[in-house]
Every structure is written in C-alpha cells, then in structure tokens.
Amino acid sequence: MHAPVEAKVEMRAGRPTLVIDGLPTAPLLYALTDSPGARWSWEEVPARNIALFAQQGVRLFLGMIFLEEMIGVDGRLDIALARRQVAGFLAAAGPDAKVMLRVHFHVPLAWGAENPDECVGYADGPAVPEERWGLVRVTGHDNDQPVRASFYSEKWREWARRYLTDFCGQLAATPEGDAVFGLQVAYGVYGEWHQFGFFCHDPDTGGAATRAFRRWLRNRYGSALELSAAWGRAGLTWEAVTAPDSAARERADLALLRDPAKQQAVIDYYTFLHEGLADAVIALAQTVREAWPRPIMTATFFGYFYCLFGRQAAGGHLAVARVLASPHVDALCASPVYTPGAMPPGGTGHSKSVVDAVRRAGKLWLDEHDRATSVTRCPWDPNFAGTIEDDVAVLRRNLLQAPTRGGGAWCFDFGIVAGTPAFARLGLVGWWDHPRLQAEIGRIRAVMASRHGRPYRRCADVLVLHDPWAFAHIASRRHDPAKMVFGVMPVSEVDPVSPLLTDGLVEALYRSGLIHDDALLSELPTLDLQPYKLVILATTPLLAAAQRTFLREHVAVDGRHLVLLGYAGWSDGRRVGAEVAGAWSGFTTRASEQPRPEQRLEVDGATETLSLKEAFVLPEFGPAERDDVLGRWANGATSALRRRTENATWWTFALPPNSPGTWRAIGRRAECAVVNEHDDTTLLGDGLLVVHSLAGGERTLRVPGGPTIRTTLPPRSTVVFDAESGEILLG
Known part of the structure; x- marks a missing residue:
C-alpha cells in the first residue's frame, strides 16, 4: 500500500484540474455498475476489465457501495464490503491505482416500513412496497413507484449524515482507504438525484x-x-397547505406556460422541491469534506438539463446554480444524452448538462460513457447493431467531448451483464474487452493527459442561454407506464416545443460547424460577452425586468446578433402572454392557435420545415416594414423575423431552427467562424479539433486563429486533430 492519497480540484491553466498528490491527473476512469454480476471488483469478469484498462494507463477507477448493505440488524456499520471493493481494484490494477466510491443512501426496506411518514408520497397513487428475492439491483425499482426515504426528511438526512460520517472515519483509517481519492454521494433514481418515479x-x-x-x-x-x-x-x-395534485401540475394556461397569477402554488412547490434537493446534495458533500481526515474529491450526479424526457421539473436539477456555488462539491457528473440524434454513429454524443457553466464555476465535469459496443451489444436494445469501427468512432467522439469543454469522463461497463452473441465461446465480457478498443482507450487517455500544462482555450463565438428554472413555469404530463419501453425516448404530450429548444437545438449546433458555449441565464451579468457575436435565448420564457434591461443595454450592442426562440420573454414572473414578450423585444407578437403547426424557414438560402403533430398555441409575428420575414406558418402567418437596429440584429423564431444548415446561415450572417461546412459533429477546445462524420469525404476545416486543414474523412469515423498544428492525433 502507498501513502494516503490526497486529492482536490483546482483551477490550473484555465480548467478545473484533478490534482492527486500534487500532480495533475487525466480524469479518465473505468467504472463498474451496480448490477449483480458486474459490480464487485474481485469477481472474475470485472477484475479482468479493470486490469485491461490499467494496462492502457488508466489509473482511476469507480465502484459502487450501498450503506444499507453494510448496516447490520444491530444498526452498526461494518465497512468490510467497502474495503473489499477497493482492494479488488488494487489487486487487479496494481497498488498505485486510485479509487472513487459511489456511496448510495438508499435506506433498508425495514426503515421505510417503520417510517412511512418520512417517505416519498406520490400525487397519483400510493407507493408500492418491494418484494426482494435473489440478487436484485437495489436501484432497479427507483423509477417505478417505490417506497423510498424522502429527500426532505430530516430523519433520513440525519441517518445519512451519521452513517456517512462513520463510514468516512472508518474507511480513511484503513490501508484500502489510503487509495480512495474521491467519494460520490448518490441517491434518487439510479443514484442520480432524480425524484423517485418521476x-x-x-x-x-x-x-x-x-x-x-x-x-x-x-x-x-x-x-x-x-x-x-x-x-x-x-x-x-x-396547516391547509398541501402539495399540488397531478391535475394542477399538468395544467398549462397559455400554450405550455403557467400563469403566475393562477398557478403560483405549483411554481412555489417546484421551487421548493429543487432547492431542497440541492441542499440535500450539498449537505452530504459537506459531510464527506468534514469527516474525511485529508483532502478528498467530492462528487455527485447533478446538473441534468438535456434529454430529461419532458420531465425537467418533475425529476431534473433546476437548482444547479445552487450546487455550483457550494464550496463543498468538487465534481459534477451525468449520464450521456440518449436521444436518437445523439447516441448512434453520426450523432453528437454530448452531455446532459450545461457543462460550460460547470467549468466556469471551477468544478470538474465528468461524463459517463455508457454507449454499448458490438462486443456484447445492448441489454435494453435488442436491435442494437454496430461494428468495431463504429465502436472506435463513438468512443473517441464521446470520451473527448468532455475535454474539449474542460472536463473528463468514465467508461461505465454494463457489457458484463449484457451477454454476447458468442456466449458459448466467450461467456461474459465487458463492453470494451477487445484489442482494438483497448488500444483506443490507451490512445485517448494519452491525448487527454497531453492537455495538462497547456492553457485551456475554447474559441466559441456563439453563446446559448438556458434557464433551468423555466421548467417550474412549464407544464408537463406523466408518461403512461403501459407505453413506456426502456431505452426508447418518450415524448411529452403537453410540451412539444421544449424538446426542440433543448435537444433539437444543441444537436443542430454541434453539427453546424459553429462553436458554442452554453450558460445559465443567471450567469449572464457575470459573463465576459466580448467573444460572442451571436447570443441565443433558448429556454428563457421567464425574463425579469432587470434581465430584459440587461439584454437590451449590454447584450444587444456592438453589432451583436440576438436570437429569441420559442416563448422567450413571454412571462415577467407576474404576467404571461404574447404582449409581455412584444413589449420588450419590439416585435409585434400574438398567441395564435395553429391547427396545422408547420413552420417553413428560409435563412440566406438555407431552408427547413418544422412541424408539430397536433394543434398548439404558438407565437405569430406582425412584421414591420424594416423586417425580413424568414418563416411562415402553413396558413401564411409570419413565424420568424429578422430586424436590424442601430446597435444589433434581432431574430425571433416561433419554433427554433433544428437544422445545422440553418444555424450555419445565421452564424455567417453574424460573422461567426464556421469550422466545418458539413453536418458533422464538430468539437473544438483545449487544443483539440474532433470531427465525427457519418458520410465522410473531403473537408476543409478552418480553426479560428489556427490552421486551415484540408483532409479526407473516412465514413463512420472520428478524427482528432491538434487544433494548433493541424496534425492528426487520432485518425
């Protein structure tokens, strides 16, 4: 065993850097899941895969532990299981390996039965007790209607803090604890701090x-x-105050929006839910900080924004800024986006969070890479198909997405429980248990490590503003359990527009050749706006008076282009309506029932048609003489305009463009740099240019302030260039 590890996250060279024993460390991890058969480091197949990653230079590992599995009938905590989990990683990877443990705070079933008033209640029916038999996945029923301790229970919080303090004190004093560099606090659905059953x-x-x-x-x-x-x-x-029922939560007053004059109770309830959720996370991270006797990295799943299945308020993380402001949380993590436009070859592979806000807050971002490979296929998608070449392309695209934004990633191995088409010959293997894929892991790790010491730089001239709190003002309906298919994206029946404003928008931007930063609306007054030529108000239906003034006086200046999408500014926190939006934007705005909502756009030669399945109340604009009409509804009414003013150019779209070509045209008009003229996923940051292409072909890539690279991309490939020299690093 080595001397006790000391770890922290600190800003170095413009990026949050994982520093272990005083040395910057490439934040690439291999992680076991919490599924039986794949979760214990000492077992045959997990140990093999730990060793494989170690052979490629990966020295950081992640394993699961549940407090409830270590608490005896006498209430005492026995950490032997945790010690064995850490020891298994060290045995397989070598004594210099470092381990992060994900600590789950699910209570024993008996606790829930004995404390029903401390458990989660559901507005649409009673909780359903579990019947456990055999080797079960503890988190397996989290998204049903389970009996779980409430995030807001003081009794649960005291239980969690007491056992966590005991756990830290015991483990830190052991030889295995000497190898622990981080603890990730985990609860909620799958440990990802979603409301249970959301x-x-x-x-x-x-x-x-x-x-x-x-x-x-x-x-x-x-x-x-x-x-x-x-x-x-x-x-x-x-005493008469109760939580809103399902009917109230699902009711919209205008299009998808809640009127504060009618539904302040619902808005207040969601505000309370998310503030309290963030406080629970912070309290546990603070407990780790205070109970561990030496510097340790504290981590948590948090900041989910994209791909929330239309249930952002019900189960997302609206109070992410609260966690980012806490000194007790070092690293935020999330699973990847699972939309059809993100996961497969040709997609974007991006994270679920507004990751640039995480970097600016000085926190380390860690992406979870859990995309299946052709080695063992996908346990929840029987139609999954791929090749080793596809696996390599996706691996590069996904794992290097985070470094371009100043973060890191881990490989989360469900492959061990997925089976394999060659089961009779191979048995169980990990998702990346293949010589080509293992060699690629080593090459990617080396690229990530080579970034340390270089100043972090991201040449973004497009800024996308999102307000997670907006979803407290947006109605959402529960999905029908009978129609849910695991692995298939459900579609919101109340809010068809937000998926276009979130997932559709970001996927188009990643494939437009423009380079964008994202930000929380609350960050706007503190941002350096000088680099940005194009600012996009994406999910911003609520704009307070001070925010409207700031946008007019500090954003829409110096020739900058400002794009308003969807219902931007339709509420000021007291009123909601088209006239509220028009009063500040200057565009004559109406709420129009569109019986056949189809919008056709034409922007400088780029055309695009967007449509919704059913009638919906959507913005309609009255153009002034000086305006350029860019879009029309099927009935001929105006759906998109552009207006040049003395200081800026204003754009407004009833439905947001979701085509890469449309955004390229908008970017060119704003004189933004276009790195790639093709619809490839194009990532730029930290001295890396990553181009993921489905079709392949000849490309001319223009790096702002850097080289012009003329190359031919293979089909279904990801090629990684040094953004300063143009050299191919991975091709």
Whole structure:
C-alpha cells in the first residue's frame, strides 16, 4: 500500500484540474455498475476489465457501495464490503491505482416500513412496497413507484449524515482507504438525484415533504395573509397547505406556460422541491469534506438539463446554480444524452448538462460513457447493431467531448451483464474487452493527459442561454407506464416545443460547424460577452425586468446578433402572454392557435420545415416594414423575423431552427467562424479539433486563429486533430 492519497480540484491553466498528490491527473476512469454480476471488483469478469484498462494507463477507477448493505440488524456499520471493493481494484490494477466510491443512501426496506411518514408520497397513487428475492439491483425499482426515504426528511438526512460520517472515519483509517481519492454521494433514481418515479408519477407529496414545504413557505412569505394573496386563496392557513395534485401540475394556461397569477402554488412547490434537493446534495458533500481526515474529491450526479424526457421539473436539477456555488462539491457528473440524434454513429454524443457553466464555476465535469459496443451489444436494445469501427468512432467522439469543454469522463461497463452473441465461446465480457478498443482507450487517455500544462482555450463565438428554472413555469404530463419501453425516448404530450429548444437545438449546433458555449441565464451579468457575436435565448420564457434591461443595454450592442426562440420573454414572473414578450423585444407578437403547426424557414438560402403533430398555441409575428420575414406558418402567418437596429440584429423564431444548415446561415450572417461546412459533429477546445462524420469525404476545416486543414474523412469515423498544428492525433 502507498501513502494516503490526497486529492482536490483546482483551477490550473484555465480548467478545473484533478490534482492527486500534487500532480495533475487525466480524469479518465473505468467504472463498474451496480448490477449483480458486474459490480464487485474481485469477481472474475470485472477484475479482468479493470486490469485491461490499467494496462492502457488508466489509473482511476469507480465502484459502487450501498450503506444499507453494510448496516447490520444491530444498526452498526461494518465497512468490510467497502474495503473489499477497493482492494479488488488494487489487486487487479496494481497498488498505485486510485479509487472513487459511489456511496448510495438508499435506506433498508425495514426503515421505510417503520417510517412511512418520512417517505416519498406520490400525487397519483400510493407507493408500492418491494418484494426482494435473489440478487436484485437495489436501484432497479427507483423509477417505478417505490417506497423510498424522502429527500426532505430530516430523519433520513440525519441517518445519512451519521452513517456517512462513520463510514468516512472508518474507511480513511484503513490501508484500502489510503487509495480512495474521491467519494460520490448518490441517491434518487439510479443514484442520480432524480425524484423517485418521476417518469410516470408525481413526487413528492409525503409527510416529510409537506412539512418541509410549509417551513419553506413561512420563510418565503412570512405570513399566511401574504401567502393567501400570492396564491389567490383567501383564508389559507399554513396547516391547509398541501402539495399540488397531478391535475394542477399538468395544467398549462397559455400554450405550455403557467400563469403566475393562477398557478403560483405549483411554481412555489417546484421551487421548493429543487432547492431542497440541492441542499440535500450539498449537505452530504459537506459531510464527506468534514469527516474525511485529508483532502478528498467530492462528487455527485447533478446538473441534468438535456434529454430529461419532458420531465425537467418533475425529476431534473433546476437548482444547479445552487450546487455550483457550494464550496463543498468538487465534481459534477451525468449520464450521456440518449436521444436518437445523439447516441448512434453520426450523432453528437454530448452531455446532459450545461457543462460550460460547470467549468466556469471551477468544478470538474465528468461524463459517463455508457454507449454499448458490438462486443456484447445492448441489454435494453435488442436491435442494437454496430461494428468495431463504429465502436472506435463513438468512443473517441464521446470520451473527448468532455475535454474539449474542460472536463473528463468514465467508461461505465454494463457489457458484463449484457451477454454476447458468442456466449458459448466467450461467456461474459465487458463492453470494451477487445484489442482494438483497448488500444483506443490507451490512445485517448494519452491525448487527454497531453492537455495538462497547456492553457485551456475554447474559441466559441456563439453563446446559448438556458434557464433551468423555466421548467417550474412549464407544464408537463406523466408518461403512461403501459407505453413506456426502456431505452426508447418518450415524448411529452403537453410540451412539444421544449424538446426542440433543448435537444433539437444543441444537436443542430454541434453539427453546424459553429462553436458554442452554453450558460445559465443567471450567469449572464457575470459573463465576459466580448467573444460572442451571436447570443441565443433558448429556454428563457421567464425574463425579469432587470434581465430584459440587461439584454437590451449590454447584450444587444456592438453589432451583436440576438436570437429569441420559442416563448422567450413571454412571462415577467407576474404576467404571461404574447404582449409581455412584444413589449420588450419590439416585435409585434400574438398567441395564435395553429391547427396545422408547420413552420417553413428560409435563412440566406438555407431552408427547413418544422412541424408539430397536433394543434398548439404558438407565437405569430406582425412584421414591420424594416423586417425580413424568414418563416411562415402553413396558413401564411409570419413565424420568424429578422430586424436590424442601430446597435444589433434581432431574430425571433416561433419554433427554433433544428437544422445545422440553418444555424450555419445565421452564424455567417453574424460573422461567426464556421469550422466545418458539413453536418458533422464538430468539437473544438483545449487544443483539440474532433470531427465525427457519418458520410465522410473531403473537408476543409478552418480553426479560428489556427490552421486551415484540408483532409479526407473516412465514413463512420472520428478524427482528432491538434487544433494548433493541424496534425492528426487520432485518425
């Protein structure tokens, strides 16, 4: 065993850097899952895959541990299982390996049975107790309607903090604990801090959450009289406050928007849910910080924004800025986007979070790479098909996505439980248990390590603004459990526009050849806007008076282009409507029922048609004489405009462009750099240019402030260039 590891995240050369024992360390990990058969490091197949990654120079590993599995009937914590988990990694990878443990805070089943008032309640029906038999995945029922301790239960929080403190103290004093560089606090659906059952149900209406909500309201409003006025319910008392029912949560007043004058109770409830969720995460990270006797990296799943299945308010992370502001959290993590436009070859492979905000906050971003390979296929997609060449291309695209944004990644190996087409010959193998893929892991790790010491640079001149809190003002409906197919993206029946504003927009930008940064709307006053020629208001339906003034006086200046998408500015926090938007943007705006909502766009020769399946209330604009009409609805009404003013150019789109070509045309008009004229996923940052192409072919790649690279891309490939020299690093 080596001396006790000390780890921290600090800003070096413009990027959050994982520093272990004083040395910058490439943040690439191999991770075991929490599935039986694939989760214990000492077992045959996991140990083999740990060793394979170690042979490629990977020295960081991630394993799971559940507190409930270490607590005896006498209530005592026995950490032998955790010690054995760490020891297995060291035995397979070598004594200089470093381990991060994901610590889950699921309570024993008996705790839930004994404390029903401390558990999650569901607005649409009672919780369903589990019947466990055999080797079960503890998280397996998280997204059903399970009995789980509520995030808002003080009794659960005390339980979690007490056992976590004990766990840290015991483990840190062992030889195995000497190798632990990080602890990832995990709870909620799959440990990812989603509300339990959020796909198809409406949490949390339990006793603990209701009591916490009432306390939160007292702090917010001070008196029941003020609360009654805000909610429009005369005579309301604190004791009469309850969580909104499903009907209230699913009701929109105008298009997809809630009217604060009618639904402040629902808006308040979601605000409370997300602030309390963030506070639970921060409290556990702080417990690690205080209980571990030496510097350690604290990590958590948090910041999910894209690909939330239309359930951002029900189960996402609207209070991400609260976590980013905490000194107790060092690293944020997320699974990848699972949309059809992101995961397969030809897709974008991007993260679920607004990752540039994470970097600016000084936190390390860690992407989870859990894309199946052709080695063992995909356990939840029987139609998955691929080749080793496809696997290599996707591996490069996904793992190097994060470094271009100043972060890192881990490979999360479900392949061990996936089976293999050659089972009779091979048995169980990991997703990356193939010589080509292992060699590629080594090459990718070397590229990531080579970035350390170089100043981080990202030549983005497009800025995309998102407001996660907007989803407290946007209605969402539960998905029908009978129609849910695991691995298939469900579609929102209340809000057909937000997927275009989030997933559709970002996928188009990644494939446009433009280089964009993303940001939280709350960051806007602190951002250096000088590099950005094009600013996009994506999910920003709520704009307060100060934000509107800032946009007019500090963003729409110096010839910059400002693009308003969807219902941007339709609410000011008190009122909602087209006239609220028009009053600040200057565009004559109406809410129009579109019986056949089809928008045809033409921007400087680029054309695009977007349509919705059913009638919907959507923006319609009255063009002024000076305006360029860029889009029309099927009935001829105007759906998109461009207006030049003295200081800026304003654009407005009822439905956001989702075509890479349209965004290239908008970018050119704003004089933004276009790195790639083709619809390839094009990533630029940290001295790397990564181009993922399905069709391949001749390309001229123009790096801002760097070389012009003329090359021929193979089909279904990812080629990685040095952005400063133009040299091919991986091809």
